[in-house]
Amino acid sequence: MEDGFRLGDRVFRSRLLLGTGKFSSVETMLAAVRASGAELVTVALRRFNRERADDDIYGPLAAMPGITLMPNTSGAMNAREAVRAALLGREITGSPFVKLEIHPNPHHLMPDPIETYEAAVSLVKEGFFVLPYISADPVLARRLEDAGCAAVMPLGSAIGSGQGLATLSMLQVIIRDAGVPAIVDAGLRSPSEAAAVMEMGGDAVLVNSAIAAAEDPELMAEAFATAVKAGRQARRAGLMPRSETAIATSPLTAFLAGEGS
């Protein structure tokens, strides 16, 4: 059986989504995308440059076969800006997907839950498949799902922080309760963290900094792909239950064996 996951009207086989910022060159970025096997790739509208080809990261990605592009609204500080960016992104790329990012603080880049919710409602009405980037807040995740989002994208930790799954216990609640795909986005540093997300039932992960900032981005992209596959396989195989203590050889309930049945 094909082990894909559905986003909007499409089924994706690769559960590794890639971000495309921060790379040392467009060539390195493209090599990493290829090595990752990613089918869904996000690209910031602010990095589209139709006037200087060697500064444009959209054109080369659009020319890559087998890739679905998802413009993102990074740079938007409120719902109005994000909606405008999403509409322009769709006009240029033709993609029905949008990664909704609204971070009013340019330093820590934490997503604004109120503006994100407002923008999500508008963009769903506009017919987008909306993937909102959010703090690991189980209530917000459900509210966005109810608003019609195609997935939720809670953060593992702050963007670019490499702090991994700092929000683990909240992610577990979101993943357990989500009726749409839960994609862990931001903060991952190592492939083992991506595998951990898959093992605990996450539908996919989105990685950017960990690959772009690695010494060898292409090799790191491949490492993440392998880890995501391994984690997903482990989830499907069924992990043995974790036990806090060893199982006693003389069971505490042995005395109950004497009662006749």
Added chain:
Amino acid sequence: MTELELDVGRWVSRARGASRDLVRQAIAVTDPGLREFAILLSPAAGLELEAMAARAQALTRRHFGRTISLYAPLYLSNYCPTKCTYCGFASDRRIQRHKLTPAEMDSESGALKRLGIEEVLLLTGDRLRTAGYEFVRDGVARAASRFHTVSAEVFAMTASEYAGLAAAGCTAVTLYQETYDPVRYARLHESGPKADYAWRLDAPARALEGGLRSVGLGVLLGLSDPLEDVLRLFRHAVWLRRRFWGGGVSISFPRVRPQSGDYAADFPVGERLLAQIVFAFRIAMPDVTLVLSTRESPRFRDGIAGVGISKMSVASRTTVGGYAETTAPSSPQFEIDDERGVEEFCAMLRASGLQPVFKNWDAVYREPECLTSSAST
């Protein structure tokens, strides 16, 4: 903000007496603050530049990736009513003055666009009736119809004037305090609007109040004791970030350069100390944009790109205009050191494993009414 909020007395003595052990701890700490920043500025830290550079590079990569954002300055006017002792545009200098006409502004913009520039920083002298708020605002609107990002390095304004700049399409305002020492400040700014220290000190806060997305801060290194000035600059940045949670702060590192009046720095800052200050900022403020201009030499710029610095100017002219051949001639504000063109500079960045980024913003993030008004200007 008040003098008390800028007090750094005990941090200065802490920095002067720091040991190498303390420096090593400060480099490694995961949540650095003013204490660590002070230690990183110490003479002892000057002996640990290699370790500071390694940490600064790792943090720059983590937050900004392997990229350098590029911008170019465009001087709109060099008329100035103020006598700043150190400035080539000071009112008592006999220099060739000029103010861009709208037509010249368009040809300058066109020339910059042909270089691939998408972020332009507009500059003027201090406030004049003939080169005042409306002149700057109209310049912003005109530039916003061509460039995705427009910022301004101009005289201190009122909050409502800053709101007007934001509405015209301005993203950020840069305003160096020059020196945070009020006594030195008074001596260096003898007359004119800029002589008002407090009005200038509170200008970045008024800019954020007025709706600018970000403010650029800095001291002109060489004017005053660098340790005290840089510590106060850090406190100013921290204060702004706390007060304006949605506002951005960036830091620049200008040094006194040779200019027409032959002012020599009273507190010269060498390259090693300059690098140390950049590394200290990066380590203590990992997520803040750090900017370096073409005042510095190609050797220094090549070395520090991506090692703390995340944004750089390129192909700069410090004359009024200077990119288009048709603009009337004028004198420069100061001499630049890195005279390389865009392509040569980008080739160096790429060879160092850094991607030059020309466009890191989009005009779509401006309010539509501002787009309409600037398009019709």
